[in-house]
Each structure stands twice: as C-alpha cells, then as structure tokens.
Amino acid sequence: MLLSKLVGERTKENPSDATIRSHALLVRAGFIKLVANGIWALAMPARRICKKIENIIREEMDAVEGQEVSFPVVMPRELWEESGRYSSIGDEMVRFKDRNQKDLVLGMTHEEAAVYLCRNWVSSYQQLPFMIYQLQTKFRDEARSRGGLIRVREFVMKDAYSFHMSQEGLEEYYQRMYDAYSRIFKRIGMKKVAVVKSDSGMMGGNIAHEYMLLTPSGEDTIVLCSSCDYKANIEIAASVREPNRDDISSELEEVFTADKIQIDEVSELLKVPAHKTIKAVTYENRYSGEIIVAFIRGDLEINEAKLKKLVGKDIVPASLQDSQDVFAGNIGPIGLTDKVKVFFDTSLKEANNMVGGANKPEYHITGIDVSRDLKGVRFDDISKVRENEKCPVCGHELNLENGIEVGNIFQLGDKYTKGMNMTVLNREGKAQHPIMGCYGIGIGRALSSVAEESNDEYGLIWPMSIAPWHVYLCPLRLDDPLVKENAYKLYRELEEQGVEVLFDDRDTSAGVKFSDCDLMGIPLRVVISPRSLKNNQAEVQSRTKDFNKNINLSDVTSEIKKIISNSIL
RNA sequence: CGGGGUGUAGCGCAGUUUGGUAGCGUGCAUGGUUCGGGACCAUGAGGCCGCGGGUUCAAGUCCCGCCACUCCGACCA
Secondary structure, three states: OEHHHOOOOOOOOOOOOOOOHHHHHHHHOOOEEEEEOOEEEEOHHHHHHHHHHHHHHHHHHHHOOEEEOOOOOEEEHHHHHHOOHHHHOOOOOOEEEOOOOOEEEEOOOOHHHHHHHHHOOOOEHHHOOEEEEEEEEEEOOOOOOEOOOOEOOEEEEEEEEEEEOOHHHHHHHHHHHHHHHHHHHHHHOOOOEEEEEOOOHHHOOOOEEEEEEEOOOOOEEEEEEOOOOOEEEOOOOOOOOOOOOOOOOOOOEEEEOOOOOOHHHHHHHHOOOHHHEEEEEEEEEOOOOOEEEEEEEOOOOEOHHHHHHHHOOOEEEOOOOOOOOOOOOOOOOOOOOOOOEEEEEHHHOOOOOEEEEOOOOOEEEEEEOHHHHOOOOOEEOOEOOOOOOEOOOOOOEEEEEEEEEEEEEEEEEOHHHHHOOOOEEOOOOOEEOOEEEEEEEEHHHHHHHHHHHOEEOOEEOOOOOOOOOOEEEEEOOOOOHHHHHHHHHHHHHHHHOOOOEEEOOOOOOHHHHHHHHHHHOOOEEEEEOHHHHOOOEEEEEEOOOOOEEEEEHHHHHHHHHHHHHHHOO
C-alpha cells in the first residue's frame, strides 16, 4: 500500500472529546471516524486489523468444530415474540416497520435466530452436540455510547451458540470454549486478561464468565484475590466480614434526631461510627411498583445486581415522596410496615448497639440488637465488596481493578429452546429441549482494547498478529535516484514474499515520516536513506525500539520474514 | 431520561461580553530553498459562522424555537 494514497488524516492534536487513550489515538491516526453517536466508520487500517482479529477468531472457532453461519440483521417481530423478548427488552432494541407496516427489529443478539435456524433441521440426539457461529453486525440503541469503539451502538460481534443434550455435555464443551477464548485473546496480543465469574443477568442462565482486560479505563469493576486465583465481577463477588458485635448490648431507645437523615449526619449527631448504623435503601419493582427496603450496615453499599437477582425482577431506585407507609430517611427495621418487601444484608447478622430509623419522622432508635430485637429474619449477601476485604475462598485480601469486558461465555440452559419449542428426540425416543451455551466477542471493542493497553507517548503499538501492516517502509530523500530505486525494489520484493508493507512514498521530511509511523503503530520500520545505502544496508527497527539493526539489502526480506513469523504465535 | 459543555475552513481553536467587510494555527495547492524526529520563504484555494424564525439600516454576535455532538449520572441481553 502506498501511503500517499491511503485515505485517512493523521493529526498532531488530540480530538477534544476523547477521554481515553485508544479513542484519541485511533482518531488521530486516521483509523476511525464518527458518523453518528455510537456509530463509526472504519478506514482501511482499522478494517485490516478487524479482519485479522476475525480470522484468529475463525481459526479458533473452527478448531472447536464451529460451523460459520450468517443470521440476518433485520428480523420479524414474531421471532422475538416467541422467546418473550420482544416485550421484555426495552428501548435498546430498534423496532421499525416496512412498507407493508410489518413490524421488524434490528438484531442485538441472535439466540432467536440460532434456534430458528436449527429447530426444524435438527431432530435427533445423534446430531448433537454442535456449535454455530457468525461474525456480524449488531445494533443496540445504547442509552449512552462512549470511549471511541469501546462502547458503541453498531458493532460487529462474533456470536456463537452451542446445543447439547445434557448439562454435562454443555459443561464439557463450555470448558473447550473457555480455553479457545483464552487462546484468542492471547493471539490477539492482549496481555492483562482476567477470566472472571460473572452475573448471568436476566438471560436465565447459570454459569457465566467474562474475559476482562484489566485497565484503569474499564467500565467494570473486578474483584481479585491477592493470594489465590479467585476472580469475580463485583456484581457477584461474595462478601465476607467479621461479626459487628460488642460485648454488651444496650437497651432500645427512641431518640429525637430532627431533620438528620443521612448516615453521616446521624452518626455525627449521635456520636456513633457509621458501621454501627443501619442504612435503609429503597427500591421499587419496575413492573409491580412494590416497594423494596434493603437494610445494610451504614458504611456499606448495596450491590444492586445481587439484590436484583434475589428479587427476581428488575428494580429501580424508589421515589418515596407519595408513600404513606414509609418515611424516607427514618426507615428502620423495628416497627416497619409489612406493606413493603424487606431484605437484610449479612453485614447486620448478630450486630448489636445499632442505630436505625424509627419509622416516624425525626426519630431514630438506638441500641438495636439484631438477634435480640428482630426475630425470624433472613440474611442475604446484598452488599458491594470493598478493597482489602477478605477473599471468600482463602481469606486473604481482595483487590479491586477496572476492566473492559472483551468477551463472555454463558451457560444458557433451555430458556430459548423451550420458549421457542425446539425439541430433539433422545436415545429413548422422547422429545427433549436441547441445552444451549452462547459465546460472544466484540471485534471493534477488541481492537480498541488492544489499543488501550498497547500504546506510548508517540502513538499506537500493534502486536504483529493483528497489525494493519507488518512493515512501514520509509525511504528518506526519495529525490535521490539511488534511494528511490532501492526503496521501490525492496517494496516489490517484500510484497512478493507476502510481507504486508505500508510504503511511505511521500516526499516529506524524516520527522513527518517517523511520527506517522509511530502514530499508526506499525511493528517494523525499515529506513532506506543515502546514509544506509553507503553500506548497502537498510535500517530495521521495531516500534517498541527493542530491535534495531542495520541489515544488508539482500538479506532484509528474509530477516523480516523471520521476525514476523517469530512474533506471531 | 436528568445535569453540564460545545457547534465558526479538512483538523484544533479565537471572535459573541459592547451588532458594523470572516480570523489565527495546522493541513492542502503551486514555485523555490532545505532534508535522519512534525523545516523555511513566497503565492494561492478553501466558510449556509449547526438549522429555522424574530429584532435591527445592519446579526457569527441580541431574542425565541429546534437539532446535532460531547462529558457526568441513570440505563446496559
């Protein structure tokens, strides 16, 4: 490729709206361009990177007997009504009508399409297990896209669906996918990837894992043990805490606290530490509107994902202005109306000398002994794990890190095969709903995640395996006939030998060429100049600067081929 | 959906307070001098000042409405 013809503007200045490194650099290098909120166009270099990522994924999917298929982007409403998701999914799914007023949707995931494809063609246990996958565009009308390609509305995803006769069969295959995913991210060149247990969300599955690239700009929080290999998304990470009990329990006492309602206000007024207070957090069931009160130690926070799972329904923070049953700011476990649903966090188990709301305005109760004063209470783990708390497995300290979710794998169960009535006959001739697994990787997110992890002050640094080109061929003084002749000769030779070359055929200064090369992150730079030609050599340098060597012109191509094959696993 | 910010040349921005011929840097084109880490000189092309309405002799600037983008939050199979 001749750089002079490459479409894409490289700029010195950062785009003003970029908040993370990968966003700024991909725009500056002319790889991507915003078309609309959360919708991007990719220029040739970014497209080449995507192709390479896609091919690595294809190889690994094919290696676990995946069958590549293609589902449509546009699907009829009926298909999504079969699974029940036409109504359960909100504004994230784009719906529209065609010229005949028929309802259509844009695919944001393809479980329905996968079941549809298979259900009439697969009828016997002998055809299972199998896995089908595709690389295709998804559209999700995200409430808020951000971070360049990290979180977008339109994106290409590899999504795979496996079908099994038994949970055991699924688990066995799930492990193979688990390993395949680990290989994929390694080959793509991601370094700090952690596989964490995750919340299976509202998809109705059991076990799920997320592949997290650990980076400060990640949107998810991951809990990692400093000693053992316990790793979990904070959404499901279990909390382990010491009992919060003093030797002597005081008596219950109602105290006037006026307009003090926040934990820090009450604890300051009554001179008690925050962990000796009981915080009441209120939610409401998104569908029924039922009020939910969650009690937790005052210094801790509610983990809404855990609570949501417990409630079994979507919950939203409650707006209590109209409620006659509870008094916001003075809600406590003693004397609370039974019109609300109540949950207690395990941090309150056996706690004594606690301060809580009195369930009437301007009063709190002190001296609450949970085991003495509250009978028949069930405790659930609904709190958010904090830094330095104890690992639920080995008891050592936990660390929190941020991560970008670059892939996930999911044991789905029979939700879709049951809902859409897909059956196969088992060995006994009985109809059975197959058990499914699903597995996803976002291509653009993978690209930008690598960019986020791998860059320096000069620009991007692509791993050889997904670099848009292997070599940046950089002649200096193209007006020198000798340079020109040798540069073009080497360019042809490299391309003939299958080396991917970006040839900087522009008549500009060395500085411009070097900085464009660095900005675009091409792994190898080959300089041909009057100086190097004095010894009949070219200068070969890696983007990371850890390789820098003058090589005889006749050996350059073979040396470069060696470097490339050594750096691609 | 709530709160903030911004829309002026391809890109980055000033000009808006106080209405009076559309600016700067960079990039682009042409010519010349340079030439190993973003060179210099000269000349030049490039604008629906986000859109619509209003006030005014006169609007990038003032008023009203809308739209887009963006950041923070809510949301996220």
